[in-house]
Amino acid sequence: MKILVLLGALALAGCASKPVPPDWQADAKGALDGFTDDYLKGNTAAAEAEFRQARLATTATGRADHVAQVELVRCAAQAASLVFEDCPGYATLAADATATQRAYADYLAGRWQGLDPELLPEQHRPVLAGGPIGAVADPLARLVAAGAAFKAGRITPEGIAQAVETASNQGWRRPLLTWLGIQAQRADAAGDAAAATQIRRRIALAAGQR
Template sequence: MRMSWLATLLAVAGLAACSSAPKPADWQLEAKGATDRAIAAYLEGNSRVEAVESARARAELSSTGRIDLVARGELLRCASRVASLVLEPCAAFEALRQDAPAAESAYADYLAGRLKPADVGLLPEAQRVAAAASAESAGAAVQAIRDPLSRLVAAGVALQTGRASPSLVAEAVNTASAQGWRRPLLAWLGVQASLAEKSGNLEEAARVRRRIELTQNAPVRASLMAPATAPLNTPKQAVR
């Protein structure tokens, strides 16, 4: 799964390694891998695996004693929820806010739909245009985001700030569908069905409801049903 937005948030920590850089420390590799797996599991609808991998990622990040890294990890987890329209406070980040850098606080405010215009420049680059877009231009701004998860995050923020048009909702549905991300797909299909019902298009609403039923009945991928490869207290060298 391509996650340029994740790399943007974690690059400062060295979690997104490049070929010319020294070999990353074990905690960096473990944290990046666990974060990727946690987000993938959440988007695909496997809460059990997501919880295990998120705990693993937090343990690795916490081992550095750096609040900024732990804060970024929690923001990534909360961003996956916004992409899936689980619009709730990012409590784990809020517990760290007083010591978190300004960029992390701005991103948390963005996810909550209360970003100050002056702080748009602190956001990851992929989100800046969408964050500043009006209701009329939000759809085009979201569609222009190349990374699918970044696109869904921007769409989720647009929805909670009252800037989501039917075409933006359709773009979010198509994005989640193309990636096979069951959780956000169901959430956005629900919005699409509600919009169709409110507009009086009952035939379209029924079609979307049938699609929801199909998605709900799809089996969880076998790869996500397997237990974690190692418990959280396993020595790092044994986890490879």
């Protein structure tokens, strides 16, 4: 899958007339693409193996910002699935990360107060300003935006519904189960037993229980 915005620093040269990029870039990008796909599909062991390969490729450069970018891809995939573990791999590199990387890490963690939108990837800037999750065109970026908004306490019911349908349409089991769980909790809180029951039937189906 394509995660070009998150991997700008790792993008491959697109023109044959340009110098061939070093092997570590291609290795890291291929492994990160595999990691993201496997992680979102719920293939944990495969995702962890791909991530280790990506990190190993970038550590060979001795550049903290390159390794931080890899860690932020993992943080974004986790945010899309509402897994918030404070990104410990990135945290150890934060002092040597770029300003845009630090801003993106704050965005993912829901630390939106005083955050400069110009430091964020372009598609996330409207979300920071209160724009709808559904306006984010890229499916992965849309889920990441929903996760960040949830962490910031700014998610709306419409945003949750967008996250559910995005994960469903892409066949991304891990975030689908998590976001459906949020929908079920909200239905319970609203006293809507019928809706909660229907959502839990969908959870069971997505989890392979039916």
